Amino acid sequence: MTQNRRFTLVRRPHGLPQPDDFAHDTVPVPSPADGEFVVRNRYASLDPAIRGWLDEAPSYLPPVALGDPVRATTVGQVVASNNPAFAVDEWVLGLNAIEEYSLVRPGGFTMPIDPHTVPSVTHYLSVLGAVGLTAYFGLLEVGKPRPGETVLVSGAAGAVGSLVGQIARIVGCRTVGIAGGADKCRRLRDDYGYDAAIDYRGKSPAALAAAIREAAPDGVDVIFENVGGAVLDAGLLALNHGARVALCGLISEYNSAEGAxxxxxxxxxxxxxxxxxxFLISDFLPRFAEGATAMAGWLAEGRLRVDEHVDEGIENALPAFLRLFEGSNQGKMILALGAP
Amino acid sequence: MTQNRRFTLVRRPHGLPQPDDFAHDTVPVPSPADGEFVVRNRYASLDPAIRGWLDEAPSYLPPVALGDPVRATTVGQVVASNNPAFAVDEWVLGLNAIEEYSLVRPGGFTMPIDPHTVPSVTHYLSVLGAVGLTAYFGLLEVGKPRPGETVLVSGAAGAVGSLVGQIARIVGCRTVGIAGGADKCRRLRDDYGYDAAIDYRGKSPAALAAAIREAAPDGVDVIFENVGGAVLDAGLLALNHGARVALCGLISEYNSAEGAxxxxxxxxxxxxxxxxxxFLISDFLPRFAEGATAMAGWLAEGRLRVDEHVDEGIENALPAFLRLFEGSNQGKMILALGAP
Structure with a gap:
């Protein structure tokens, strides 16, 4: 019987997740019942949203139960199947967990993918996955930028933010990115084409607001907000009449034990x-194919730079996840779960 | 030469306005130059927005200058005119100040009104004025309620809130009002037809959120927000998917010296x-006639109850204004500036 190594939740985090909140265990891989199949996960997507799923409070998905493996989107290959729609060896993308093998029941969110159409199968977890679609629909459908407008992006060097800035430029906007540290600000300009980059570190709210006004002399028409708190407050001070804030995330607040x-x-x-x-990316589910097609087209034309930060090994799940909050990842954070 | 008694700003308030922030003075009434005219103000509208105009920070209107009379919307009669469009004795509505006489220059916001079409000329400062149009456009165009939806109104017994609840019922919504004190809650149900009333006083944020869930068992589709702070936070916990919050005011924060x-x-x-x-009511300027016509029609049909709280005398300007923050007014707060 094949063994399944898992990264499980054993205590709900209070503030920043700690090692004692999690465990690594090994359990047998179950056999698929009628309609079920088993996926050997190859890559897991580490996203800020996972932090929310660890809390007890109800959200748009049920909390991860204590003792269960931590929920994550994965790509992998079918290794056993009692479902005629999913054949052994086929590659799939689905909402599974940080574990080597996931049992997939009918009715869940799992779709077949073709690894040969992309430079790396991991792209299904970044530019062609939730990250890319969040950037695409959040910017274009929620922020509704018009050519010539100024778009301000917080968390601009992150997986979503780096794509938002590039899409905003493609549709004819001036882009201002906010990130933490000189190196990230250099990448905003050099790698992602931002017209201006602002380092929020060491800046008071007033100084940050002044820096935004300087970088956006015509004011800000669209904010794509990933951070919240003092960064959002500074951005609000620069809004033009009729401005739109697309609220994607509030990463500065997810680990706040004191309250938001x-x-x-x-x-x-x-x-x-x-x-x-x-907004939630699931609001745009009926239009995912449209968004993925647009992103794939820009990718093929060389108009999108996609950075991925792949850490290796399920034993590194926690330090890899914590990079999201330390800001030590450069690009979409992905955990590799071992070779086929 | 006629004398003009004025209520002037002499020091910018820190928190709740204090008597020493203001003065009463008497100055000569200037003669109107070419294109100008002089209005004898009869009634001044006391609105929460005035508090914002007393601060130094730039807003959508310039701050009231120290030494100037406090800006307010007034109704009055033309008493001297060098403007052929405004004849002596004509009634006008305009953005003037808390003073007996205002000199009106060309290009400002002043319009003629007909006092014979309404039960009281003060209605131009309430149901047919900015208050009524704020309720009308804020609810219908920003909140976008659909028949059968639940509308939550904070500051529901106030001048705007009492009209919002009545309009929401007219368009087929269930209405839940939040106000301070048992007497106001009784008026929400008995006078303004709210389906449910919630007294926020003495309630923790969690208790207020629980009361909202009980009063809105199907969730809240639209919030018309006048208060902000803990009241808004409780309302946000009850939102349905796709809900709209029309942010009209944040009266709980206007006098906060510590910050919002x-x-x-x-x-x-x-x-x-x-x-x-x-939103600002000025966004809907091109549609004011449409809104006023609709409100006048409902008023004539007896479908809108309009309460006005009129205090007498310019010497009572400050206590009358402070009623807005104490909550001791019952209906639109108006200051009468003496008989013709």
Whole structure:
């Protein structure tokens, strides 16, 4: 019987996740019942959203149960199947977990993928996956940028933010990115084509607001917000009349044990007749093919640079996940779960 | 030469306005130059927005200068005119100040009104004025309620909120109002037809959120927000997918010397794909006639109850204004500036 190594949740984190919140165990791989199949996971996508799934509070997905492996999107290959739609050896993308083998029941979110159409199968976890579609629909459908407008992106060097800046330029916008540290700011300009880059580190809210005004002398028409807190508050001070804030994430708040700061400068929404709109990528499910086709086209034309940061080994799941909050990853964070 | 008694700003308030922030003075009424005219103000509209105009920070209107009379919308009669479009004795509505006489220069916001078409000329400062149009366009165009949806209104017994609840019922929505105190809650149900009323006083954020869930068992589709802070945060916890928050005001924060709380539960916007939209009534200027016609029609049909709280005398300007923040007014707050 094949053994399945798993990265499980054993205690709900309070603030930043700690080693004692998790365990590594080994269990037998179950046999697939009628309609089920088993996937050998090759890569797991490490996303900030996972942090939310570890809390007890209900969200858009049920919390990960204590003792269960940590939920994650994975790509892998079918190794056993009692489902005629999924043959052995076929590659699939699905919402599974950080474990070597996942049993997939009918009705879940799993789709076949073709690894030969992309430079790397990991691209299904980055530019062609939730990250890419979040950037595409969040910017274009929620932020609704018009050519010539200024788009401000926080978390701009991250997996989503780096794509948002590039898409915004493709559709004719001026782009200003906010990131932490001189090296990331250099990458914003050199690698992702941002017109201006702002290092938020060491800046007071007033200094950050002043830096945004300097980088966006005509004001900000669209904010693509990944960070929240003081960064969002500074951005709100630079809004033009009728501006749109696409609220994608609030990574500065996910590990806050004291409670969220939120947005303090809501008054700006009134005086600028501006809007903050949250969104989930699942809202755009019927249009995923359209978004993936557009992203694949820009990728093939060499208009999108895609960075992935792949750490190796399920034993490194926690340090790899924590990179998202330390900011020590350069590109989409992916965990490799061993060779075929 | 006629004398003009004025209520002037002499020091910028820090937190709640204090008596020493203001003065009463008497100056000569200037003669109108070419194109100008002089209005004898009869009623001044006391609005929360005035508090913002007293701060030094730039807003959608310039701050009231120290030594100047406090800006307010007034209705009054032309008493001297060098402008052929405005004849002596004509009634006008305009953005003037808390003073007996205002000199009106060309190009400002002043319009003639007909006092004979309404039960009281003060209605131009309430149901047919900015208050009524704010309720009309803010609810219908920003909140976009659909028949059968649930609309939550904070500051529901106030001048705007009481009209919002009535309009929401007219368009077929279930209405839940939040106000401070048992007497206001009784008025929400008995006078303004709210389906449910919630007293926020003495309630923790969790208790307020629980009360909203009980009053809105199907969730909240539209929030019309006048208050902000803990009240907004509780409302955000009850949003349905795709809900809209029309952000009209943040009266809980206007006098906060410590800085705003803002909204801490922004995460709800993401998981509910919900939107907060600020607005200014001036955005709808081209449609004012449409809104006023609709409100006048409902008023004539007896479908709108309009409450006005009129205090007498310019010497009472400050206590009358402070009623807005104490919550001791019942209906639109108006200051009468003496008989003709």
């Amino acid at each position: 700061i939120g947005a303090r400068n809501l008054w700006q929404l009134i005086v600028k007749s501006a809007t903050i709109s949250g | 709380i803002g909204a801490r539960n922004l995460w709800q916007l993401i998981v509910k794909s919900a939107t907060i939209s600020g």
